[in-house]
Amino acid sequence: MVRVQEIPLTDIRRPLIRQTDPAKVESLMKSIQEIGQQEPIDILEVEGKYYGFSGCHRYEACQKLGKETVLCRIRKAPTSVLKMHLA
Template sequence: MASFLLQVPSTLRNPSVFASSSSSSNGSFPTSGNQTSQSGKGGPLVIELPLNQIRRPLMRTRTNDPHKVQELMDSIAQIGLQVPIDVLEVDGAYYGFSGCHRFEAHQRLGLPTIRCKIRRGTKETLRHHLR
C-alpha cells in the first residue's frame, strides 16, 4: 500500500489529504475530518486548503461571470464542491490558476477552505504561467 508524505507550511493546521482516482463515480471526495484516503491506482494529491493560503495572480486580468458564480454557490451550498480547483505549489506557496468561479463562490459563501488538486512546480513553471 502506498503512503504519502505531505509537507505544508506551519500556518496550515490539520489539512485533509486525499488521493484521488479518475475512476471516481461522481468526482466528489470526502470533506470532513483528517482522514487520508489512498487509491490503488495513485493519482493527484487532493487537499483542503484555506482560501487565504491560495494566491490568485490572474484575478486582476480575468472577470468572473456573476451568473455562473451564483449557480455554483447554489450547487456548493446544496451538494458541496464536486470538482477540486487546480493549484500549483511552488516553494510552499500555493497559486491558483483555474477554478476562478469555484474559488469566488467559496469566498461569497464564507467558506474557509476549498478542495484543491495540488501539483508541484518550480519558480520557472510559475513564471511561465504568469506570462
C-alpha cells in the same frame, strides 16, 4: 505527484485578475450549498506557496459562501513553471 486536499482560501495567491460571470458564481454557490464542491480547483505549489490560475468561479463561490477552505488538486512545480503561467 498530485494530491487533493482542502486549502484555506487565504493561503491561495491568485496573481492574474480574471473576470467572472456573476450568474455562474451564483449557480455554483447554490450547487456547493446543496451537494458540496464536486470538482477541485487546480493549484500549483511552488516553494511552499499555493498559486491558483483556474477555478475562478469555484474559488469566488466558496469565498462568497464564507467557506474557509476550498478543495484543491495540488501539483508541486518549480519556479520556472510558475513564471510560464505569469508570462
